[in-house]
Structures are given as structure tokens and as C-alpha cells.
Amino acid sequence: MGDTKTDDSKASENNVNQNTEDGSAATPKEIRAIVLTGFGGLKAVKVMKKPEPSAPAEGEVLIRVKACGLNFLDLMARQGAIDNPPKTPCVMGFECAGNIEAVGEGVTDFKVGDSVVALTEYKAWAELVCVPAKYVYSLPSGMEPKEAVSMLMNYVVAYCLVFDIGNLQKGQKVLLHSAGGSVGLAVASLCKTVPDVTLIGTASKHKHETIAEYFTHLFDHSQDYVQETKKLLPEGVDLVLDCVCGEDVNKGYSLLKPLGRYVLYGTSSIVSGETKSFFSFAKSWWQVIKLAQSSCLMRTRS
Numbered sequence: 001m002g003d004t005k006t007d008d009s010k011a012s013e014n015n016v017n018q019n020t021e022d023g024s025a026a027t028p029k030e031i032r033a034i035v036l037t038g039f040g041g042l043k044a045v046k047v048m049k050k051p052e053p054s055a056p057a058e059g060e061v062l063i064r065v066k067a068c069g070l071n072f073l074d075l076m077a078r079q080g081a082i083d084n085p086p087k088t089p090c091v092m093g094f095e096c097a098g099n100i101e102a103v104g105e106g107v108t109d110f111k112v113g114d115s116v117v118a119l120t121e122y123k124a125w126a127e128l129v130c131v132p133a134k135y136v137y138s139l140p141s142g143m144e145p146k147e148a149v150s151m152l153m154n155y156v157v158a159y160c161l162v163f164d165i166g167n168l169q170k171g172q173k174v175l176l177h178s179a180g181g182s183v184g185l186a187v188a189s190l191c192k193t194v195p196d197v198t199l200i201g202t203a204s205k206h207k208h209e210t211i212a213e214y215f216t217h218l219f220d221h222s223q224d225y226v227q228e229t230k231k232l233l234p235e236g237v238d239l240v241l242d243c244v245c246g247e248d249v250n251k252g253y254s255l256l257k258p259l260g261r262y263v264l265y266g267t268s269s270i271v272s273g274e275t276k277s278f279f280s281f282a283k284s285w286w287q288v289i290k291l292a293q294s295s296c297l298m299r300t301r302s
């Protein structure tokens with residue numbers, strides 16, 4: 001998914017040059033899309049008309065979009081606060097669900113009319129989108145498109161964090177930040193599938209009652225959760241899942257047991273307003289300890 005072309009250039013490539021019978025060029029069909037016109041606040045986001053992508057390329061499918069996911073990643077992309085930000089203008093969105101409208105050459109897993117959900121690199125917030133078939137998944141029968149997009153990215157990320165990277169094992173202890181967010185809740189529900197896991201979460205106080213059933217203990221993020229966790233678990237935790245960054249890096253690392261794993265998968269703390277803040281970037285960088293590989297080995301934590 002490393003294509004750096006903007007949606008504009010791809011759409012015009014894909015848009016078949018339709019000619020009328022007398023040879024004159026027909027007016028190209030248009031779709032509506034949500035376009036990021038430049039990095040910044042909400043004013044930079046506009047509903048615009050774009051050329052219809054009419055023919056999926058080899059290995060692609062064309063999806064008529066019925067529902068889109070909106071993630072923290074979209075907010076950071078809008079601000080230009082991510083690695084490799086896109087060229088603007090571009091159509092926003094990283095996931096969508098709908099029905100297959102056309103299949104490109106070589107696609108055998110899908111047919112026209114199938115209900116699917118897809119991960120895209122931008123382009124998802126549009127009426128029609130072409131996506132490589134390898135990033136498209138069939139919906140189980142009875143699942144609505146809006147349910148599918150509320151789960152796909154959140155659970156893919158959560159699965160990687162808990163099992164592929166975190167290697168969570170029976171009886172282990174986990175500290176999870178932003179526990180009431182969408183990735184946080186997906187992580188919590190996957191942790192429940194492993195026996196005897198102790199799950200400590202941080203989340204804004206008003207979310208605690210709603211999400212309490214998933215957690216052993218919940219702290220407000222503004223509380224001294226390090227001291228409180230040490231009281232509950234003097235030996236520390238096996239896994240820290242941190243998407244906040246900044247001062248939480250040092251705090252989380254200090255709670256790790258020997259051979260514990262610290263996973264940083266987001267930088268929410270640099271988001272302090274509607275637009276990118278260089279002050280927040282600088283503060284976050286300053287607050288993060290610089291760990292050499294050798295020091296991680298000496299401390300037997302990674």
C-alpha cells in the first residue's frame with residue numbers, strides 16, 4: 001500500500017475516456033468525495049466532485065461505498081501530523097464497506113454485487129473507489145457495512161498489538177492507554193480471549209462505567225497511574241500498549257517487568273488542537289527517553 005500518487009492523478013488515469021458514437025468526447029461522470037484540500041483544521045475538508053473511476057485495473061475491484069470508517073489516523077492525516085503525509089488535494093479515508101461494482105482482470109475471489117469491506121491508502125471517503133483485491137474482505141452474512149467499518153482497522157491493529165507484537169500469554173499483566181477508544185476496546189476484548197490476563201487501563205473518568213467490564217482496574221489518565229499500578233502489581237507488567245507517547249513512554253517503561261514488552265503505536269499527545277502544533281511535537285520528543293538497543297538488552301525489557 002505504499003503508492004504515493006494522489007487520488008486526483010489516479011482518478012484521471014482510471015477514468016475511461018468515453019467517446020460518443022459521433023466521436024465527440026462525452027462529459028465524464030462524476031462522484032462525490034470528501035477531499036482534504038490542505039493540512040489544517042476542519043475548513044480544509046470539503047465535499048467535492050471528482051471524476052468517476054470507471055475501470056478497475058488488473059488485480060483491483062471497484063467498490064460502491066456505503067459506509068466509511070473514521071479513525072484517529074484520519075484526524076492526524078488531516079493535520080499533516082503523520083509520517084509520509086499525502087500530497088493535497090486528496091480524497092481522505094482509510095477504510096470503507098459496500099458492494100463490488102466491477103472486478104479487474106485476474107480477480108477471482110470476488111464478483112459483482114458482493115458485500116465487502118476494504119482497507120485503502122486514502123481514497124475511501126468517496127462514492128466509488130478502486131482497491132487492490134488483496135486488501136478487500138468479504139462480509140459475513142448479516143453484517144452491515146457500518147458494523148464492518150467500525151471493526152476492520154481497529155481489530156487488525158489490536159490483533160497485531162496483542163498477539164503478533166505483544167505475544168500476550170496466559171496469566172500476564174497488561175497496561176493499556178486510551179482504553180475507551182476504538183483500538184483500546186478492541187485490544188480489551190482480545191485480551192479477554194487469553195485466560196487470567198490482568199488488564200489495567202487509562203481512560204477519561206466519564207468512560208469508566210461503560211467500559212469497566214473489560215478491565216481489572218481503570219485509572220483516569222491524569223491520576224498517578226504509575227504509583228497506583230505499582231501498589232496493585234508490585235512486580236510490574238508484562239506488556240505496555242501506549243498510543244499516547246510523550247511522558248507516558250518513560251512512565252510505561254518504568255512499569256515493565258524484566259523481559260517485558262513496551263509497544264508504542266501512536267502519538268495522540270501531540271494532538272493538542274485542531275491544527276498541528278510544533279510545540280506539542282517538540283514537547284513529546286523531549287519527554288521521550290532515548291533508548292539504545294544495548295540499554296534495552298541490559299535492562300532485559302524491549
Ligand SMILES: NC(=O)c1ccc[n+]([C@@H]2O[C@H](COP(=O)([O-])OP(=O)(O)OC[C@H]3O[C@@H](n4cnc5c(N)ncnc54)[C@H](OP(=O)(O)O)[C@@H]3O)[C@@H](O)[C@H]2O)c1
Binds near residue numbers: 073178207221268269
Ligand atoms: N500504529 C497504527 O497502525 C495505528 C492504527 C490505528 C490507530 N493508531 C493509534 O491508536 C490511537 C487510538 O486510535 P483510535 O482510532 O482508537 O482513536 P479514538 O477511538 O478516537 O480514541 C482515541 C482516544 O485517545 C484519547 N485521546 C484523544 N486525544 C488525545 C490527546 N490529545 N492526548 C491523549 N489522549 C487522547 C481519548 O481517550 P481518553 O480521553 O479516554 O484518554 C480517546 O478516546 C491513536 O493514537 C492512533 O493514532 C495507530
